[in-house]
Amino acid sequence: xxxxxxxxxxxxxxxxxxxxxxxxxxxxxxxxxxxxxxxxxxxxxxxxxxxxxxxxxxxxxxxxxxxxxxxxxxxxxxxxxxxxxxxxxxxxxxxxxxxxxxxxxxxxxxxxxxxxxxxxxxxxxxxxxxxxxxxxxxxxxxxxxxxxxxxxxxxxxxxxxxxxxxxxxxxxxxxxxxxxxxxxxxxxxxxxxxxxxxxxxxxxxxxxxxxxxxxxxxxxxxxxxxxxxxxxxxxxxxxxxxxxxxxxxxxxxxxxxxxxxxxxxxxxxxxxxxxxxxxxxxxxxxxxxxxxxxxxxxxxxxxxxxxxx
Amino acid sequence: xxxxxxxxxxxxxxxxxxxxxxxxxxxxxxxxxxxxxxxxxxxxxxxxxxxxxxxxxxxxxxxxxxxxxxxxxxxxxxxxxxxxxxxxxxxxxxxxxxxxxxxxxxxxxxxxxxxxxxxxxxxxxxxxxxxxxxxxxxxxxxxxxxxxxxxxxxxxxxxxxxxxxxxxxxxxxxxxxxxxxxxxxxxxxxxxxxxxxxxxxxxxxxxxxxxxxxxxxxxxxxxxxxxxxxxxxxxxxxxxxxxxxxxxxxxxxxxxxxxxxxxxxxxxxxxxxxxxxxxxxxxxxxxxxxxxxxxxxxxxxxxxxxxxxxxx
Ligand SMILES: Nc1ncnc2c1ncn2[C@@H]1O[C@H](COP(=O)(O)OP(=O)(O)OP(=O)(O)O)[C@@H](O)[C@H]1O
Ligand SMILES: [Mg+2]
Numbered sequence: 001x002x003x004x005x006x007x008x009x010x011x012x013x014x015x016x017x018x019x020x021x022x023x024x025x026x027x028x029x030x031x032x033x034x035x036x037x038x039x040x041x042x043x044x045x046x047x048x049x050x051x052x053x054x055x056x057x058x059x060x061x062x063x064x065x066x067x068x069x070x071x072x073x074x075x076x077x078x079x080x081x082x083x084x085x086x087x088x089x090x091x092x093x094x095x096x097x098x099x100x101x102x103x104x105x106x107x108x109x110x111x112x113x114x115x116x117x118x119x120x121x122x123x124x125x126x127x128x129x130x131x132x133x134x135x136x137x138x139x140x141x142x143x144x145x146x147x148x149x150x151x152x153x154x155x156x157x158x159x160x161x162x163x164x165x166x167x168x169x170x171x172x173x174x175x176x177x178x179x180x181x182x183x184x185x186x187x188x189x190x191x192x193x194x195x196x197x198x199x200x201x202x203x204x205x206x207x208x209x210x211x212x213x214x215x216x217x218x219x220x221x222x223x224x225x226x227x228x229x230x231x232x233x234x235x236x237x238x239x240x241x242x243x244x245x246x247x248x249x250x251x252x253x254x255x256x257x258x259x260x261x262x263x264x265x266x267x268x269x270x271x272x273x274x275x276x277x278x279x280x281x282x283x284x285x286x287x288x289x290x291x292x293x294x295x296x297x298x299x300x301x302x303x304x305x306x307x308x309x
Numbered sequence: 310x311x312x313x314x315x316x317x318x319x320x321x322x323x324x325x326x327x328x329x330x331x332x333x334x335x336x337x338x339x340x341x342x343x344x345x346x347x348x349x350x351x352x353x354x355x356x357x358x359x360x361x362x363x364x365x366x367x368x369x370x371x372x373x374x375x376x377x378x379x380x381x382x383x384x385x386x387x388x389x390x391x392x393x394x395x396x397x398x399x400x401x402x403x404x405x406x407x408x409x410x411x412x413x414x415x416x417x418x419x420x421x422x423x424x425x426x427x428x429x430x431x432x433x434x435x436x437x438x439x440x441x442x443x444x445x446x447x448x449x450x451x452x453x454x455x456x457x458x459x460x461x462x463x464x465x466x467x468x469x470x471x472x473x474x475x476x477x478x479x480x481x482x483x484x485x486x487x488x489x490x491x492x493x494x495x496x497x498x499x500x501x502x503x504x505x506x507x508x509x510x511x512x513x514x515x516x517x518x519x520x521x522x523x524x525x526x527x528x529x530x531x532x533x534x535x536x537x538x539x540x541x542x543x544x545x546x547x548x549x550x551x552x553x554x555x556x557x558x559x560x561x562x563x564x565x566x567x568x569x570x571x572x573x574x575x576x577x578x579x580x581x582x583x584x585x586x587x588x589x590x591x592x593x594x595x596x597x598x599x600x601x602x603x604x605x606x607x608x609x610x611x612x613x614x615x616x617x618x619x620x621x
Contacts, residue, residue: 048448048618048619051448051452052452053618054620055616055618072451076453076454077453079452081449083448083449084445085445086445087444087446087449088444088449089444089446091363091364100355103351103352104355104450104455105348105454106349106456106459107348108348110347110348110351146449
């Protein structure tokens, strides 16, 4: 049983832009999945296709094992969502906005609507602003109202597209806490973000997008494991040092202007250092660095903006 | 990757044997027996509330209601003497008004049909889908899921209800104002025959429904235009331009051949209800024209709305 699964999911917009390029998502039931990628990498477009808002150019997608977009009416009421920021009727208050969404749901029980709306508002801390017009909400309040809409009913899956966008650090923490609570109820959470640091603490799995392609997917622990440590030797003779490192069987031995480096892999650093000294390399400095998750992430997604087309 | 290697969150591996849905889904989603008709009515009511409680629309309705009052007062002050000559429905109505207040309703409807009622309908119809797309609420409604066809049909019905309401407001206000400012009694039709007041009112009801049907057809056209954009103002303006263009083209003698196909051509055909015997030619063609426009525009809107990406 998977919460979300796609195969070769592709979206080419009119005008030729390939926004999502053959991605195979696999989101297990019950996990918190961080869907990461820089601006314009295709996260929102993917989510739109998952929810049946946009139609894929090719490929397939299933939500809770129901094919989309065909099965929208059978499955979407089990899925809460926030897509590309909050959006409500500015002239209605928070409560009426949720009532409107609930009224559109053909499987929602009208008798419990008032109670459910109150509970959802309470859960995101908006009860005091329930009668305030949406127009007058602050950005954080708007964001919370959108999350409340996703919580109007018990859900099996919640899809949140950048839920912390525009929030202050405190608000970001609150949203993280909320996501943890939702996940603790057994709900699968699919949350997109362009910052790994923002979701790192709550995710069990991550998928990383880069210009429409899924460049990594798996448990967060697996991403951590791939954060291989490198040894760096500061020396006057980097070429010779790099040769020694390579001779020791270390991968990716490189010579810089003042240092040589290589992937440490399973080797212990002490024998490597001893071997360098034995080979007559004047070692001025010897360091072992494991890249941070953030460095890895940047390595996967590339630096700066990915804007093409 | 499987549920087995999950850290903390989620159910313990093996806790839920096999596909979970049946039991769990029941527990998670308190079972509500699907009652399609009731849920449809609930959605429709929510749509009506959205339209009828919106301040802009209420203002529009209030302004519309003021017109029959103003027309009534203006005509009372400058009441034309009966049998003043001239022809055409307008003049005939005005002449009849002095004799019977009921005619204020017909005068009001035919004057407001030129621009005011179409504006009232265009604003709501043009806004219907484009407004939701503009706010972004469209994507949330569809993710609820409201269902694309279901949403569109609710919108169309609500627009028709709005047009019906606006038309009845005009008729009702005009009837009351007419009764206050002018004598009321058996109605002398334009063809000279006098019928009892009750029959006159029945004919009035029919005229009002006829105008409401015309407005529903216009509303369907507005809905179709509304699915093409996420700029509500643009959609509203486009519907109004369409109405004015149709009315102008209808006035050009050289284009008389296409006249009957124009959306506005049959709007004023209701004056035949005020003659005895009723000339059904214009009425039936009018209703046929409204029906065709309703079906064509509705189908277009459906084809467009159920196949287009929602990218707003
Ligand atoms: N309606 C559209 N028509 C054409 N191109 C589009 C459309 N919507 C999105 N795109 C393009 O598709 C690409 C992916 O956009 P998308 O919104 O999915 O990115 P994202 O990962 O959500 O970015 P962000 O983090 O900025 O929200 C972008 O290059 C964007 O310009
Ligand atoms: Mg996005």
